Amino acid sequence: MKLILATGNQGKVREIKEYCDTFEVIPYTELIEPFEIVEDGNTFKQNAIIKAEAVYNALGREDVVVLADDSGISVDALGGEPGIYSARYAGEDASDKDNLFKLVEELKKRALKSSPAHYTAAMALVSKNGVQTVHGWMYGEVIDTPRGENGFGYDPIFIPEGFTKTLGELESDVKKELSHRAKALSLAKMFLRTIKL
Helix, strand or coil, X not given: CEEEECCCCHHHHHHHHHHCCCCEEEXXXXXXXXXXXXXXXXXXXXXXXXXXXXXXXXXXXXXXXXXXXXXXXXXXXXXXXXXXXXXXXXXXXXXXXXHHHHHHHHHHHCCCCEEEEEEEEEEEEEECCEEEEEEEEEEEEEECCCCCCCCCCCHHHEEECCCCCCCCXXXXXXXXXXXXXXXXXXXHHHHHHHCCC
């Protein structure tokens, strides 16, 4: 089965390919020209559905399943920010580093060294059979000093519950077990096995 990813983000593509190694995983940008998708939902779930449906409709094929993920980090001390704005926290064209440093700056403005936080991953699967969604979460805390080079996004400042290292410092196989995306993907794979094309 062809599993088309509604993303061009190489970090996400790599991670999803690792988890879904029994499927032929292809970023949609290898099949059609990348196009802008306006993510104007109010939740991770709504944005995941918007992305998956946009790519499914643009492909115009019934022999594929499109998977879209919308994920981000919510920090308690910041009232849940950046939340659904995680990828553009520091502005529309912000890099991962820009976003990370904006979050660190917000903690420092409040004279905080750390805060409880959690990652959310919402995934939408769109096929000719309709839409299915799943979620995964990972709890822990954010700190005001980045540590480690592994991973991407906010990983260097997030310490998962029960650990002393950041996601940026943890080995990828350990991270794989904890990841919000891994938890959502394990549920998504159950749905994938039931989809008949």
